[in-house]
Amino acid sequence: MAINAEADIQAACRAARQLAETLGFSRAAAYHIATAASELAANVLFHGGGGWLHAQALFDAQTQQALGLEVLALDHGPGIADIALALTEGYSTGKGLGCGLPGVKRLMDDFMIESAVGAGTCVKAIKWR
Template sequence: MSLQSCINIMKELDIVGARQLGRDMTKEIGFGIVDQARVTTAISELARNIYLYADQGRICCEAIENMGKCGIKLTAVDQGPGIEDIGKVMQDGYSTSGGLGAGLPGVKRLMDEFDLVSERGKGTSITAIKWLR
């Protein structure tokens, strides 16, 4: 199973498109409604971060399989300013935009696997996976 779709995030409306893409793909893979909502929320947070902090980037959703397990892999990539202090942004309650600060720590909790790589001046890449139970 190798199904992948990407959406460019350049305007606020693209966040809605990314959410829909994730919802459609989780349904197709066979996720229940609760996990569909978890993945969709994670996509929303990742896409909003791209929109707010990097101006533009892309979100990719990919159906994956590993040792008989199926899942969805989200990849959020941008060429924005990068994250100055990853430790700080991964703390609950930390926000630079005046939001709730649930963003990236929330995404990490919603998904089963989470990986963040960021380089100042070059951008950020986040990969998150949710496995079908």
């Protein structure tokens, strides 16, 4: 799903919530996933200048059961110079509150971030069932 306007953030948020609910996540977990998707999408738009957000279910190879949900945010923006600093509570380059990325990390179970200055940023967050 492409993120290029504010309306796309809400659409991504809705889509992530729907996917979480169809996978049988609890209401609270679905809410967490939706919020995380919304935060990541907002980051993609405001810091990365637009990009993509993918949400997909992770299945067990043998039993075909849904194990979790993965949210992947991608942008080709300026990148993050100091990832540790970006993950620090209350630190923000923009006008935000500075709790987006650390918040997503707490909301989700697994969190990975890769970034290269000048090339873009990729954030992957997983919530297990």
